[in-house]
Amino acid sequence: MRVYLFIAAIAGGATWLVMPMVRHIAIRIGAVGEVRARDVHTIPTPRLGGLGMLIGFAVAMFFASRIPFITGLFQTGHQAWVILGGAVAICLLGMADDLWDLDWMLKLAGQLLISVFVSWGGVQIISLPLGSLVAASPSLSMAITAFLIVASINAVNFVDGLDGLAAGIVAIGGIAFAIYSYIIARISPDYASLATLIDVAMVGTCVGFLLHNWHPAKLFMGDSGSMLLGYLITCASIVVTGRLDPATIHTSIYLPAFMPILLPILVLFLPVLDMCLAIVRRLSHGQSPMHPDRMHLHHRMLRIGHSVRSAVLILWGWAALISFGSLFILFYRPLYVGIGFLIATLILTFATLYPYYRRRIPEIRQENARLKTQGAGHAGDLVRHDDSDRED
Template sequence: MRVYLFIAAIAGGATWLVTPLIRHLAIKIGAVGRVRARDVHTVPTPRMGGLGMLFGFAVAMMFAYRIPFVGGLFQGSSQMWVVLAGAVMICLLGMADDLWDLDWMLKLAGQLLISVFVAWGGLQIISLPLGSLVTASPSISITITAVLIVASINAVNFVDGLDGLASGIVAIGGIAFAIYSYIIARSSPSYASTATLIDVMLVGICVGFILHNWHPAKLFMGDSGSMLLGYLITCASIVMTGRLDPASIHASVYLPVFMPILLPVLVLFLPVLDMCMAIVRRLRKGQSPMHPDRMHLHHRMLKIGHTTQGAVLILWGWAALIAFGSLTILFFEARYVAVGFVIAAAALTVATMYPYLRRRIPEIREENAALEAARHAGRKRRDGEGE
């Protein structure tokens, strides 16, 4: 565990140190986001922060390569190098979008090509738990892997609308994934786990970037960052769910570990929900699924009356509840987990609606008082007419 914490600290420290340099570079080359109608910020802010996170991830990987405990993960397998190569390509694609605002179809095509390359390079969902462990054909495996990566990339991209929101949600998901994969790795002769390694580096770069991205943000992650985070958390999920022997895992761990489609949805529930709602909303209006609007979850939170920081913290809370709610099933009985989940959900619901209720309740009281006064006046008028 100490090795993983050290690697996470390296990733976070490297990201934190290099991000100010990336900010100056973004300003110099013109990667500055103009204020659009759908944006929350009011001042043009440099983006391309994903390059700093990629640097932190690469530095942490170089350290991990030299550490004996996890260095064996790089021997006899190209999986980690494939992950790094994919990270570089997806970040470069995002940087191109940060600079030139690529057409959404071109960007989607690039995401799909990179995802297919990564899957072809060996990062694949090898099997799916459909009753028994069913081995998929290579073409089906590559297709499912590529679709899952592209979906997660865009889910994180959709939710990246407030300072610190996307990086915080992904960090929470990375911690949950790391705990899952670490528990699973303890059943093997070595505690070293590729999934855990990716997760802790992911959490490190998220924390390192948040220190510069908290409101008011000095730098946005841009598509280079949101796409990178969605890609990395999905890679960790694929590694964890695709190559484990169910016979060696306790039955209570089986379901959450061998559901490669379910895990990203649980951990990235808010981004996935936001993406699905946006697609349905836009298609119903006859618009492109990528047509921008101001109806995302974070926009709704601001309309309720939350500050930017308050909205981010509450959405982090929902993300943590959903991610760690599934994790607690490994340690406690389902009924206790359900009770705790309901209590926490109720508390978060109150916190979510509090600004609206604080504003609306006095309005309701005034409306009721006015209605009662009108009724009282009507009764007095009828009594006067009766006399």
């Protein structure tokens, strides 16, 4: 565990150190996010944070390859280098979009090509828990792997709308998944886990970036960063799935075997939910699925009265609840997990809706006072009218 913490610290420190240089480069080459109608920020801000995150991740992987406990992961196979190569490619694609605002179909095609390359390089889902664990054919494995990577990339991209939101959600999910992959690795002869290594390095880069991205942000991650994070967290989950042998897994651990596919969806539940809602919303209006708008979850949080910071913290809370709730159910009694989940849900629901009701209560009181005043006025008119009838 200390080795993984060291790797996370290396990734975070390297990311934090290079961000000022990356910000300077972004300004020099014109990678500055102009204020658009759908944006929350009010001043142009450099966006190329993904480059710094990639550097931090690469530095952490380089140090890891020299540590005896982990070096075997780089010598016995080439998955680690394939993942790193895919990270470079996906970050370069995002940088191109940050600079030239690529057409969404071209960007999607690039994501698909990179995902297929990574899958062809050996990072793919080899088994599917469908009723019982069954081995997937190579072509099906590549297709499912590419789909999951592309979906996760775009889910994180969709949720990247507030300072610190995407990096925080991915870091929370990465911590939950790192714990899971570490526990899985402990039951194997070799404690070293590539999935845990990727997760802790990714979490470190997120923390290092957040020090520059917390509101008001000095630098945005851009598509280069959001696509990189979605790619890395999915690769980590796929590596865990690749460790499972359908012939050796007993049905008594069916749920833990199913979790490598289920947990990535749960740790990215908010981004995936936001992406699905956006696609359905835009298609129902006859628009492209990638057509921008101001109807994302974070936009709705701001609309009901939250500040940027409070909206980010509450959405982090929801992400943590779903991620760690789905993890705890594997190791604790479902009843206890359910009670804790219910209590946390009530607290987060109150925190989410509090600004709305705080704003609505005075409005309701004013409306009630107005109605009472009108009612009193009508009653007075009736009394005066009745008195005039008596005089007559």
